[in-house]
Amino acid sequence: MTKIMQPIMRRVMVHIVRPAIGRWLCAVCLAVSALFVLSAHADEPPKTMIRAHLEPAGNVVAGTQVKLVVDVLTTTWLTDAPDWPLFDMPGAIVTLPDEQARNLSEMIGDERWFGVSRAYRIAPQAGQRYTVPSFVIHVLPGGATGPVALHTPSLSFVATVPPGAEGMAVFFxxxxxxxxxxxxxxxxxxxxxxxxxxxxxxxxxxxxxxxxxxxxxxxxxxxxxxxxxxxxxxxxxxxxxxxxxxxxxxxxxxxxxxxxxxxxxxxxxxxxxxxxxxxxxxxxxxxxxxxGAHETPLFEIPVDAVGRAAHRVIVLDRSDLWIAGAGLALVFALVWLGPRLLSAARRTRQHVAVWRRTMTTGEPHAWRQLMHAARGRSWPAFVGALYAWLDRRTDASSGLTMDGSEDMVALRSAVYARYAPGASHEAPVDPQLAQRLKVVRTQMIRASRRSSTSDDLPPLYAPVPPHRPSRRSPN
Structure with missing residues (x-):
């Protein structure tokens, strides 16, 4: 039986056990080699890269938007989103819209790179050359011991303005x-x-x-x-x-x-x-x-004056005192000047009424009517206006016979000639009569002023000078 089983066991070892051991040893070798490779890669830090470009790339018109596209890449992965800082550009508005970052996956050379991309918006506000400054973006790639600082490249572009907008501080x-x-x-x-x-x-x-x-x-x-x-x-x-x-x-x-x-x-x-x-x-x-609000009160009511009530403080500002003083002065002025102001107002109202009555019905009104009639063609209207004017003058009681001056004589002769027997009333009024009337009126005014000053009577009881005895020389 033993002799029979030995060849069978030998065949089992050759066809079953030995291949299984070989496959197991191969798997162990592959695992060990992979560990060595991973440990070798773990010692190398991940690669990082940053890119930036402008859209559009050429000259732009001031007031339009320019995009600054920034790409952040790494050979592994990003454990957190990069910080996207804002930067300042004199004469331009820089914003970072709340748009979702675009994921990147590119083959650069023989390596696969992963990352994100975002776009800044720049709005130039004047016609000049602009320089986008270099700024730092911090990223944390997978496998790195800490954050990595990436510096963007410095870029520039030119903004132009239309004719007529040169010199504007802000082109909007x-x-x-x-x-x-x-x-x-x-x-x-x-x-x-x-x-x-x-x-x-x-x-x-x-x-x-x-x-x-x-x-x-x-x-x-x-x-x-x-x-x-x-x-x-x-x-x-x-x-x-x-x-x-x-x-x-x-x-x-x-x-x-x-x-x-x-x-x-x-x-x-x-x-x-x-x-x-x-x-x-x-x-x-x-x-x-x-x-101004002062903390120190100017007047204070003590507690005893208000009994058990709470302590009260009256705070008066300096401007309040000035306003109160001005109000009191105004009240006293109205009390003292009130009657005088009312009396002056009544006198002024009376003078205005007299002046208005004089201008509408007195000598000035009659004089205007006479000048209008002198420019007309109706002798009866002229003569009527002449006598109406003489009636309203207090210094013309004698009418046309009061004055023997040359102008008055000429005026009187012209009037009498028109009313002589057989005279015609159709002829126009002589234009020179208006000039003579003006001279006559001036003479009347002067005569009235002289008579008002010369007719003043001396005082009834004139003071008698004191008697002074004369000095006589001794004999």
Missing amino acids: PTSGLSVSQKIEPSPSHLQVGDTITRTITQRATATESILIPPAPLKEVDGLQRYMRPAQTSDDLQGSRGLVAGVRTDSAMYVVNRSGHIELPAIEIEWWNTTAHRREHVSLPAISLSAR
Whole structure:
């Protein structure tokens, strides 16, 4: 039996056991070699790379967007999202939209690279050359001992402006712009320590809100400024797409001193893309008047004066005292000047009534009627106006016979000639009569003034000079 089983066992060992042992030994060798390879790769840090380019790559028009596309790559994987910092560019607006990063998987050479890509948006606001500064992005690739700092390359581009826009501090192109401001709370009653907020809202037609430049909310003497984050929104209406962009800038001011304070006027300059010219929007200045609040009371009511009530303190500001004093002075002035002002008003009203009556029915009115009749063709109307004027003069009681001057004689002769027997009344009035009438009126006025001064009677009881005895020389 043993002799029979030995050849069988030998065949089993050759065909079954030996191949199994061989396959097991092969697997062990492969595993060991893989461990050696992995340990060798584990000692090498992962490779990283950063790329950046501009879209578009050539010159651009100021006010339009330029994309800065940044790619972050590694040979392993990224354990966390890179930090995407914002950077400053003088004369341009830089933003990083909240867009989802684009995943990358590329063959570069003989290696597979993985990473992410994001795009910054740059809006140049003047015609000049711009340089995108180099900035650092920190990444954490798989297999690395710590974060890796990657530096972006420095790039540049040129922005141009249309003819007529040269020299603009900020080139802001849009087809329409409306600007409004709001002051909260009302600036009428302010004290030192109070706050006031100035809000400027700009609405640009068919323009993204990120392209609207910030409103110039400057520092103000007497106020401490605290800028608030700007708010931007785009008005999108269905099929019409972008209707307008809205940007709201606001600053909170803290009153530091009392007196008059002025928030300066704001002027916003923009380029009208429809009319191809500069436009300006001006916002008026805001005047503030602040009062000082003192902690030390000027008048105090003691506790004993109010019994068991709580301690009361009356605080009067210096400006309140000035206002109270001015009010009292105004009251006393009205009490003292009131009757005098009323009497003066009554006299003025009487003088105005007399002057109005004189101008409508007195000598000036009759004189105007006479001058109008002298330019006419009706002798009866002229003579009637002449006698009406003489009736209204207090110094013409003798009529046409009162004066023997040459002008009066000529005037009297002309009137008598028209009323002589057989005289015609159809001839026009002589134009020289108006000139003679003016001379006669002047003479009457002068004569009236002389008579008013010469007719004054001497005082009835003239003072008698004191008697002084004469000195006689002794004999």
